[in-house]
Amino acid sequence: MQSIHLILSNFGLSEIESQIYIASLALGKTSVSQIARKIEHPRTATYFHIRNLRENGLLKETKKGKLLSYTALPPQELITRLDRQVTDLKSFLPQLEDLSHIDKETPIIEVMESRKGYFKIYDEVSCLPVGSMFRVMEGQAALEGELNLLTQEEYTIFFTRILERKIETKGIFTDESLTLPKQKLNDENYKLVSQRVWHLRTLPESSFNLSQLAFIYGHKIAFMFPEQRLTVTVEHSEIAKIFIAMFDTIFMTGRPKLTAWKN
Numbered sequence: 001m002q003s004i005h006l007i008l009s010n011f012g013l014s015e016i017e018s019q020i021y022i023a024s025l026a027l028g029k030t031s032v033s034q035i036a037r038k039i040e041h042p043r044t045a046t047y048f049h050i051r052n053l054r055e056n057g058l059l060k061e062t063k064k065g066k067l068l069s070y071t072a073l074p075p076q077e078l079i080t081r082l083d084r085q086v087t088d089l090k091s092f093l094p095q096l097e098d099l100s101h102i103d104k105e106t107p108i109i110e111v112m113e114s115r116k117g118y119f120k121i122y123d124e125v126s127c128l129p130v131g132s133m134f135r136v137m138e139g140q141a142a143l144e145g146e147l148n149l150l151t152q153e154e155y156t157i158f159f160t161r162i163l164e165r166k167i168e169t170k171g172i173f174t175d176e177s178l179t180l181p182k183q184k185l186n187d188e189n190y191k192l193v194s195q196r197v198w199h200l201r202t203l204p205e206s207s208f209n210l211s212q213l214a215f216i217y218g219h220k221i222a223f224m225f226p227e228q229r230l231t232v233t234v235e236h237s238e239i240a241k242i243f244i245a246m247f248d249t250i251f252m253t254g255r256p257k258l259t260a261w262k263n
Contacts, residue, residue, distance in 0.1 A: 004123035006098070009089040011156065012086030013058075014049070014052075015059075016039070016041065016045075016049050017052060017202070018045075018048050018055055018226070019039045019041075019071055020035055020039060020046065020049055020050060020053060020057070021053060021058055021060075021073075023035050023038040024059060024070055024071065025072045025075070025083050025095075026038070027072070028071070029069050029071050030069065030070055030071075031067070031068065031069060031187075032046055032047050032050060032068070032070070035050065036082070041225035048076070048115035051078075053071070054224075055068050055147055057073060057081075058072065058078070059071065059072055059073075060071065060073070065193060077084070081171050085127075086127075087126070087127045090121060090123075090124070090127035091128060091129040091130065091165070092121070106236075106242075107234050108234070108235040108236070109232070109233070109234050109235075109240055110232070110233045110235075110258060111230070111231070111232050112230070112231045113220075113228070113229060113230050114149070114229055115149050115229055115231075116153070116232060117231030118149050118150060118223075118229075119150065119154060119232070120144075120231075121164040121199050121215060121224070121231060121233065122138060122150070122154075122158045124218075124220070125158075125167070125215060125217050126158050126161035126162050126167070127155075127218060128164075128165065128167050128168055128218065130165045130167075131146035131165075131166050131167070131168075132165070132167050132217075132218075133167065133168060133170055133199075134167065134168075134170070134216065134242060135164070135167040135170045135171070135215065135244065135247050135256070136167075136169060136170070136171045136172070136213065136214070136215050136216075136263060137171070137172040137173075137175075137210075137213065137214050137247065138172075138173060138177070138179065138210060138212075138214070138248070139173070139174045139176040139177060139205060139206065139208050139209050139210040139211070140174050140176045140205055140209075140222075141179050141210070141211040142175075142177075142210050142211055142212055142226060143173065143177045143181075143211070143213070144180055144184070145211065145226025145227055146213060146224070146226050147180060147181070147185065148184070148226070149226055152186050152188075155185065155189050156188065156189055156192070159189055159193060159196070160192060160213055162196055162197055163192060163196060165171075166197070167197075168196075168197040168198075168199065169196060169197065169199070169200075170199040170200075170203070170247075170251065171197050171198060171200050171201070171246035172201055172203065172208070172247070172250060172254055173200065173202050173257075173260075174202055174203055174204065174205040174208050174209075174252055175199075175202045175204060175205065175255075176205045177205075178202070178257070178260050178261070180261045181193050181261055182261075185225075190261075193261050194261050194262050198257075198260065198261070200256070200257040200258075201251055201254025201255060201256055201257060202254055202255050202257055202260075203237050203253070203254050203255075205248075211225075211226070211227060212224060212225050212226075213226070214243075216240060216243050216244055216255070218240070219235055219236060219237045219240045220234065220235045220240065221233065221234045221240055
């Protein structure tokens with residue numbers, strides 16, 4: 001239980017407020033007096049903290065006659081709210097990094113040899129500022145390997161964030177790879193894919209036979225090797241500009257696909 005209090009404190013709840021929230025979950029619809037007894041805290045001081053939790057939407061107040069009752073925000077709704085706060089904070093990361101005094105002449109290179117590297121990249125992409133665009137290029141083998149790496153639940157998180165934040169995707173794929181999402185994703189995730197904003201062009205597999213894939217987002221280029229579960233990210237604004245120019249040049253040679261991945 002102590003770890004739960006610690007997590008809640010990281011999101012701005014005081015120790016007493018986290019105790020009140022957890023007690024309210026256990027008690028269900030309850031009163032100030034019942035909560036105060038549960039946490040062994042003075043009633044007047046408890047009410048002060050209940051008022052803060054109510055104003056922040058973590059407790060719901062109902063009134064019947066003169067009797068006030070309180071109900072805790074369901075845990076899933078709390079998690080969704082906290083996740084959105086974290087996502088919003090991450091979207092400011094490029095601006096915050098621009099304010100830092102990191103040596104801009106030295107690229108930051110990170111190598112990860114596990115599926116955690118993929119999840120980290122997807123997490124960063126799905127937390128880009130609202131209305132952003134990221135670039136992706138991959139062939140049939142790369143896309144098949146990519147779609148086998150994460151769980152359907154993890155893809156749901158990624159695709160949902162992309163939609164909520166109106167992040168657009170500029171992609172270079174092969175004609176042969178376009179059937180894979182329908183085969184590999186469940187119906188819910190395929191629907192989410194079809195609702196995304198795509199700027200999509202294709203090349204023949206014979207000229208674009210890649211078993212690796214690359215993402216370009218913010219100041220980062222991510223190279224992913226699904227078969228080895230290896231990821232390499234390079235963070236450097238000038239290097240990113242070079243890869244964006246190269247990507248856009250290749251993109252112009254592709255064939256536009258306006259109806260791919262539509263229900």
